[in-house]
Amino acid sequence: MTGAGPGPTDAEWAAAVEAVRGLPADARVLLICHVNPDGDALGSMLGFGLGLRRLGVRRLQATFPGPPDVPEPFRWLPGVELLVAQDDAYPDPDLVICFDAAGDSRLGDLVDRLGRAGTSLVLDHHASNTGFGRINLVDPHAAATSVVALGLLDRLGVPLDAEMATGLYVALTTDTGSFRFEATTPAVHEMAARLLATGIRPGDISRRIFDTRPFGAVRLFGEVLGRATLEPAAAAGHGLVWTYATHDDLARHDQPAYVLEALIDSVRCTAEADVSCVVKQSGDAEWAVSLRSKGAVDVSRVAVALGGGGHRFAAGFTGRGPLDEVVGNIRAALGAEVLTPHS
Ligand code: 5GP
Ligand code: MN
Numbered sequence: 001m002t003g004a005g006p007g008p009t010d011a012e013w014a015a016a017v018e019a020v021r022g023l024p025a026d027a028r029v030l031l032i033c034h035v036n037p038d039g040d041a042l043g044s045m046l047g048f049g050l051g052l053r054r055l056g057v058r059r060l061q062a063t064f065p066g067p068p069d070v071p072e073p074f075r076w077l078p079g080v081e082l083l084v085a086q087d088d089a090y091p092d093p094d095l096v097i098c099f100d101a102a103g104d105s106r107l108g109d110l111v112d113r114l115g116r117a118g119t120s121l122v123l124d125h126h127a128s129n130t131g132f133g134r135i136n137l138v139d140p141h142a143a144a145t146s147v148v149a150l151g152l153l154d155r156l157g158v159p160l161d162a163e164m165a166t167g168l169y170v171a172l173t174t175d176t177g178s179f180r181f182e183a184t185t186p187a188v189h190e191m192a193a194r195l196l197a198t199g200i201r202p203g204d205i206s207r208r209i210f211d212t213r214p215f216g217a218v219r220l221f222g223e224v225l226g227r228a229t230l231e232p233a234a235a236a237g238h239g240l241v242w243t244y245a246t247h248d249d250l251a252r253h254d255q256p257a258y259v260l261e262a263l264i265d266s267v268r269c270t271a272e273a274d275v276s277c278v279v280k281q282s283g284d285a286e287w288a289v290s291l292r293s294k295g296a297v298d299v300s301r302v303a304v305a306l307g308g309g310g311h312r313f314a315a316g317f318t319g320r321g322p323l324d325e326v327v328g329n330i331r332a333a334l335g336a337e338v339l340t341p342h343s
Contacts, residue, residue, distance in 0.1 A: 039174025046079030047167030065108025071258035078163035102126035146171030239273035
């Protein structure tokens with residue numbers, strides 16, 4: 001499941017280039033990404049979209065599943081003007097391009113566009129990608145989907161500019177944890193150097209994306225972190241730390257749900273636990289679960305076992321039922337994962 005494959009073949013790159021280059025002048029192109037879009041999903045999609053604009057694609061839309069609200073930290077991104085609400089997105093585009101989604105279950109109501117589009121192109125870097133596009137550019141060794149997106153822009157001959165680079169840089173810094181994670185290879189720094197050479201300002205970008213939150217969110221984090229639970233015996237002794245946040249918590253501090261995306265970073269620094277987890281209420285009895293590992297446990301396998309996906313060190317799934325049950329299932333899956341030899 002997580003045995004990383006070799007990445008796109010020459011034939012797959014060529015097919016993707018042809019899918020874009022062969023478009024008639026009036027073709028409608030729809031860009032989509034996964035639900036609750038993060039910096040990689042939005043940054044790759046908008047950076048690539050601006051590249052398509054430079055190529056002369058005029059009828060171009062970008063969207064994501066669910067309510068059309070763009071999380072505040074991303075509202076300034078070049079290319080946000082391409083975004084439309086999912087209901088306003090071309091119902092039957094000539095080409096649909098999907099960013100950073102491991103499977104079509106991550107596309108919500110937009111999944112119908114895959115079937116109705118003339119053709120579909122998937123750009124992703126999840127080892128668990130199901131290959132749901134007509135053409136799939138999936139590179140499990142890529143640190144972010146934006147690595148694949150820039151690979152395709154290069155092959156299309158689009159010259160990089162600062163606006164495109166901004167989204168691609170946001171994507172790269174998001175998925176490498178600002179160049180701290182294992183995925184931070186020499187190639188990642190070489191790509192970052194190319195992006196920075198366009199003149200974008202990394203300090204401004206990082207502050208806006210990672211280091212800014214409303215005071216209400218600071219207070220909310222204090223409360224939610226205050227009830228974090230450490231279970232040293234979990235994951236066969238590797239340890240689990242977890243906490244949760246409900247709609248009530250958000251309402252009490254008058255905060256939108258996206259502020260909780262950064263919470264996992266404050267939880268996962270716990271020294272006594274290999275695995276960290278934040279359970280975020282997303283419906284009446286529905287929870288968006290984020291899992292992180294320091295390496296002893298492959299959390300993508302845990303997430304896949306619970307109906308989700310992700311990477312070895314960062315994964316997630318949607319849990320259903322009461323909170324206790326969801327956390328119980330995580331505990332059980334962690335125990336089973338640690339005791340199962342990797343294939
Ligand atoms: P996050 O915890 O930041 O939401 O997600 C971490 C990683 O897990 C990302 O690579 C994300 O794509 C993946 N992931 C999160 N939730 C889900 C889910 O419900 N299903 C799948 N397939 N992947 C998920
Ligand atoms: Mn990603």
